[in-house]
Amino acid sequence: MTNNQKLTNDALFERARRVTAAEDYDIQSRYPSIIERGDGPWLYDVEGTRLLDLTAGDGSLLLGHRPQKVIEAVTKQMRDYGANFSSTLSIPRIELAERLVERYPVAEKVVFSKTGSEATTLSVRLARAATGRDLILSSGFHGWHEWHLPYGQMGFDPATGVANFGYNEKALARMLTEFSSDVAGVIMSTELYYFDPEYYQRLSAMCRKHDVPFIMDEVFSGFRCGSHGLHGSGKVPADMVVISKGLTNGHPLSVVMGRRDLIDAYDTARAEGTYLREVPAMAAGLAVLDIIEDGSQHANGERMGQLLMDGMRDILNAHEIPNMVGGPPMFFDVITTAKPLMTKIYRTAYDYGVHFDDCGTQLVLTSFDESNVDFALSAFERATKKVIAESDIVPGELNEEFRLNTAEEEFGGYLRDDDRTRGLIEQTVQAIANRDRSLGPWRHAMGERSGH
Numbered sequence: 313m314t315n316n317q318k319l320t321n322d323a324l325f326e327r328a329r330r331v332t333a334a335e336d337y338d339i340q341s342r343y344p345s346i347i348e349r350g351d352g353p354w355l356y357d358v359e360g361t362r363l364l365d366l367t368a369g370d371g372s373l374l375l376g377h378r379p380q381k382v383i384e385a386v387t388k389q390m391r392d393y394g395a396n397f398s399s400t401l402s403i404p405r406i407e408l409a410e411r412l413v414e415r416y417p418v419a420e421k422v423v424f425s426k427t428g429s430e431a432t433t434l435s436v437r438l439a440r441a442a443t444g445r446d447l448i449l450s451s452g453f454h455g456w457h458e459w460h461l462p463y464g465q466m467g468f469d470p471a472t473g474v475a476n477f478g479y480n481e482k483a484l485a486r487m488l489t490e491f492s493s494d495v496a497g498v499i500m501s502t503e504l505y506y507f508d509p510e511y512y513q514r515l516s517a518m519c520r521k522h523d524v525p526f527i528m529d530e531v532f533s534g535f536r537c538g539s540h541g542l543h544g545s546g547k548v549p550a551d552m553v554v555i556s557k558g559l560t561n562g563h564p565l566s567v568v569m570g571r572r573d574l575i576d577a578y579d580t581a582r583a584e585g586t587y588l589r590e591v592p593a594m595a596a597g598l599a600v601l602d603i604i605e606d607g608s609q610h611a612n613g614e615r616m617g618q619l620l621m622d623g624m625r626d627i628l629n630a631h632e633i634p635n636m637v638g639g640p641p642m643f644f645d646v647i648t649t650a651k652p653l654m655t656k657i658y659r660t661a662y663d664y665g666v667h668f669d670d671c672g673t674q675l676v677l678t679s680f681d682e683s684n685v686d687f688a689l690s691a692f693e694r695a696t697k698k699v700i701a702e703s704d705i706v707p708g709e710l711n712e713e714f715r716l717n718t719a720e721e722e723f724g725g726y727l728r729d730d731d732r733t734r735g736l737i738e739q740t741v742q743a744i745a746n747r748d749r750s751l752g753p754w755r756h757a758m759g760e761r762s763g764h
Contacts, residue, residue, distance in 0.1 A: 319358050321346050343662050343670075350377025352679045355667060363667040364688055368675035371532050371643075374558035374613075375603060376679030382561050385599035386592045396589045404594035411601050412569055416544045418553050419569035423578055424594075426587055428531035428556040429455025431566035432499065434583050435552050438568065439497030439525050442577035447494045447744065448472075449487055451479045452501030452723055454529050464724035466736045468743035475744055478726030479503065479719075481511075483737045485518060491744055492522035497552075501529035502542050503723055505639040505647070509547040516549050525551040525574060531566070532557055536643035536675070539610040561600050565593035604678075610642070613678035616685050617641030620676060623689040631696050634710030636718075642676045647722075649714055650707035653699060660695035668692070 324346040325339060333339050345357035353376050355363040365377070375382070389395075389404065409422040425431045432454035440446060454460050459472040466478040477483040479500070488495065498519050502512070512528070519526035528550045534541035535558030543553045552570030559565060568575070603609060618641040625637040628648065636647040648654050658670040666688050669675060708714065719725030726733050 371557040389595040420572040421575040422569040437581040441580035445496040497525040499527040512548040560596040563593040563596040609678040616680040617676035664691035666691040
């Protein structure tokens with residue numbers, strides 16, 4: 313790495329602007345630091361500023377920065393064996409797949425890709441290839457790929473063959489009743505503040521009744537909703553599950569696991585790629601599974617997360633900021649009726665040494681201890697006091713209307729039972745019914761090879 317000790321954050325941002333950075337995504341929407349290194353629960357920027365990390369590398373880290381056993385596993389693989397071979401199969405891949413088959417009820421067989429976006433896309437391709445059907449019913453965010461661009465709006469996209477039912481049970485029931493013979497799969501990302509396990513159980517049962525594969529997108533929750541995710545805990549049956557973040561503690565790897573007949577559609581789905589051969593991330597995954605095997609890492613992370621979650625809620629309540637704070641302790645949401653106020657609070661807390669995730673979802677590392685939680689709460693309280701004293705923003709009322717609006721704005725959850733929602737359901741159903749079936753993306757691209 314280039315020696316950046318004498319460089320400033322501002323100078324590096326200007327260099328990035330010239331050669332690599334997107335103005336909004338990489339600069340304007342970020343805090344004013346170029347991070348140089350991490351150590352346990354801490355980040356350090358190029359100017360030496362130390363920050364407690366509540367972003368966990370956008371959830372990709374579980375244990376903290378640079379855990380020794382993961383470093384040793386990756387280094388050994390690189391030093392003694394290598395990075396990428398002619399074969400897609402390697403001993404670490406086979407061993408990691410075996411471990412995952414043992415770990416998750418759904419996993420009769422496992423395939424890998426590099427990112428969460430790739431894995432959710434792969435799960436859709438597998439469902440279409442295995443069933444010979446084209447229509448996908450979706451809710452939640454599944455990554456940046458083309459098929460998923462209109463994810464926040466209930467409706468049907470004829471270009472991709474994807475209908476978004478907006479987490480609405482009645483919408484899904486209607487679509488399955490009318491179109492189940494055309495539905496290749498239902499894919500949902502887990503929203504764990506708004507929906508309890510029973511909700512997902514009902515939707516899983518609905519899919520099973522109509523013989524439609526139920527696909528759980530647990531890219532985020534797979535290692536943060538307990539040590540096994542929502543499905544792996546045994547609470548929600550599924551046909552395929554996608555996991556990624558946390559499995560390798562920052563190395564790029566994602567997993568699609570599921571019923572053998574679905575995963576065995578891999579050849580038909582034509583999911584091929586050079587870096588599916590890469591081995592070091594497999595070694596990292598095996599090391600992480602070893603580290604978390606006895607449950608102590610998650611027990612500590614969940615205890616620290618609960619302390620932090622309760623403390624942040626208490627601070628907001630003490631300052632009369634209406635809030636909804638909850639979810640799994642290592643992956644909890646902080647939702648308030650004054651989003652601009654919270655943006656200022658998080659930015660001010662950053663100046664006090666804590667890098668909260670300013671989207672409101674706080675990600676707790678298993679390497680946290682009580683001193684880290686105390687440090688975070690102290691910064692949060694100081695920031696809250698300062699911002700309230702200097703701001704004229706008045707929090708709104710926390711009521712059912714706010715809760716429903718937030719669901720729609722934040723993750724495309726259309727949870728009302730009103731004329732507008734019923735109208736959207738009807739429009740979506742009619743759009744699906746009137747679609748040009750000859751233009752289905754799967755049938756059009758794969759029909760000759762798959763025989764459909």
